Amino acid sequence: MSKVLLGDVAHEHKETCKGSKDGYPIVGLEHLIPEEITLTTWDEGSENTFTKMFRKGNVLFGRRRAYLKKAAVAPFDGICSGDITVIEADPDKILPDLLPFIIQNDDLFDFAVGKSAGSLSPRVKWEHLKNYEFELPDMDKQKELAELLWAIDDTKKSYQELIAATDELVKSQFMEQFKELINHPDACSKIEDECTVFADGDWIESKDQSEEGIRLIQTGNIGNAQYLDKGERARYITEDTFDRLNCTEVKANDILISRLPDPVGRACIVPEGLGKCITAVDCTIVRLGSRILPEYFIAYTLSPFYMMQVASRETGSTRKRISRKNLGILKIPVPTIAEQETFASVVRQSDKSKFEMEQALSELTATYKRIITENLG
The missing domain is CATH 3.90.220.20 (DNA methylase specificity domains)
Structure with a gap:
C-alpha cells in the first residue's frame, strides 16, 4: 500500500x-x-x-x-x-x-x-x-475492496427500496380506505376549519441566536413525514428574544409544514421531549383540532389528494412555495376518530418496520464508511 x-x-x-x-x-x-x-x-x-x-x-x-x-x-x-x-x-x-x-x-x-x-x-x-x-493498495486488494463495496451499495439500495415501498403502502392504504370522502371534495373540510393554523415563525437573525435556550426548528428539520433532529446543528434563542419577538411556542404533536421545497408542503409531527421550541420563517404550525389524529394528518400530507392541491396553489417561478393562507384552505377528508384510529394502527406498524430498516441501513452505511476509511484513508 x-x-x-x-x-x-x-x-x-x-x-x-x-x-x-x-x-x-x-x-x-x-x-x-x-x-x-x-x-x-x-x-x-x-x-x-x-x-x-x-x-x-x-x-x-x-x-x-x-x-x-x-x-x-x-x-x-x-x-x-x-x-x-x-x-x-x-x-x-x-x-x-x-x-x-x-x-x-x-x-x-x-x-x-x-x-x-x-x-x-x-x-x-x-x-x-x-x-x-x-x-x-495493490490491484488485487483494489479488486477485493471494489467487489465488497459495490455489494454493500447494492444491499443499501435494497433497504432504501423497502423503505420507499413502506411509504407507498401507507399512501395507497390512505387512498383506498378514504376514497369515498376523497372522491367528494365538497364533503371535506378545510384545514383551517379543523385546526389552528399559526402564522409562520419569525425571521431569527444570527445575532438573536444562542448556544442554548429555546430550540429553533427550521425547514431543514422537516422531513417527508418525519422530524429530522440534526441535534449537532441545533440552534436556539434566549427567553428574552422569545418575549421580544412574541414567538409562538411549538408543542408536542403539533404538525409542522414547510412552505419551501423539497417538496413544498412536506410535514412532520413534533415529537415529545424537545422542550420549549419555536419555528423559523417558512415553517407553519398546524395545531390539530379534536376531530383529527396526528398520524392521520401526516398520512394525508403524503397522499396524492394533498400533493395535487399543494401543487395547484404553489406560487413563485424560480423557487416554489405555498402561502399560509393557501395551506389553510386545502381540503382534508375527516372520517370518524374510530376510522382514523384503525388507520393510525397501520401507520404505527409501518413506522416500526420502517424504523428497523432505517436502523439496519444506518449500521450498514457506518460499516461502508469504516471500510473506506481503514483501507483508503
Whole structure:
C-alpha cells in the first residue's frame, strides 16, 4: 500500500459536445443525490446550455457546494453542467470500479470544502482536487475492496427500496380506505376549519441566536413525514428574544409544514421531549383540532389528494412555495376518530418496520464508511 495523489491515478475528462445534443441524457447538479454513488435521475430532450461531455464509467463530482457530498458514477454517455467535474480513472494505476468510492467519501469532501473558493456559491477546481492524498493498495486488494463495496451499495439500495415501498403502502392504504370522502371534495373540510393554523415563525437573525435556550426548528428539520433532529446543528434563542419577538411556542404533536421545497408542503409531527421550541420563517404550525389524529394528518400530507392541491396553489417561478393562507384552505377528508384510529394502527406498524430498516441501513452505511476509511484513508 502506498500514498498517492488523486491526480496520480485519475484525470479530469475534458470533452465538449460540438455537434447535436440529441439523444444524450442531461445531468445537472440537482440530479446528484448527496452521498449516493449511483446516478438514478437525469433529463432527456430538455433545452439546456450545457456542453460538457462525460462517458460511461466517469465519476461526476459536484464541485459547487462540495459540502453537499454529491458524486456519482455515470451509467451512460451524456452531457452535464459546468458545475460538475468529470473524473476519469487511469486504469493502469487504479481499478475504475474503485475510484467512485475514493471520491464519494467524507475525507475527500472535507478536503474539497477546504479548497473551495467563493462566499455565496463556493466551488473547488480540479487543480486543487487532484492534490487529495490517500492510501492505495495493490490491484488485487483494489479488486477485493471494489467487489465488497459495490455489494454493500447494492444491499443499501435494497433497504432504501423497502423503505420507499413502506411509504407507498401507507399512501395507497390512505387512498383506498378514504376514497369515498376523497372522491367528494365538497364533503371535506378545510384545514383551517379543523385546526389552528399559526402564522409562520419569525425571521431569527444570527445575532438573536444562542448556544442554548429555546430550540429553533427550521425547514431543514422537516422531513417527508418525519422530524429530522440534526441535534449537532441545533440552534436556539434566549427567553428574552422569545418575549421580544412574541414567538409562538411549538408543542408536542403539533404538525409542522414547510412552505419551501423539497417538496413544498412536506410535514412532520413534533415529537415529545424537545422542550420549549419555536419555528423559523417558512415553517407553519398546524395545531390539530379534536376531530383529527396526528398520524392521520401526516398520512394525508403524503397522499396524492394533498400533493395535487399543494401543487395547484404553489406560487413563485424560480423557487416554489405555498402561502399560509393557501395551506389553510386545502381540503382534508375527516372520517370518524374510530376510522382514523384503525388507520393510525397501520401507520404505527409501518413506522416500526420502517424504523428497523432505517436502523439496519444506518449500521450498514457506518460499516461502508469504516471500510473506506481503514483501507483508503
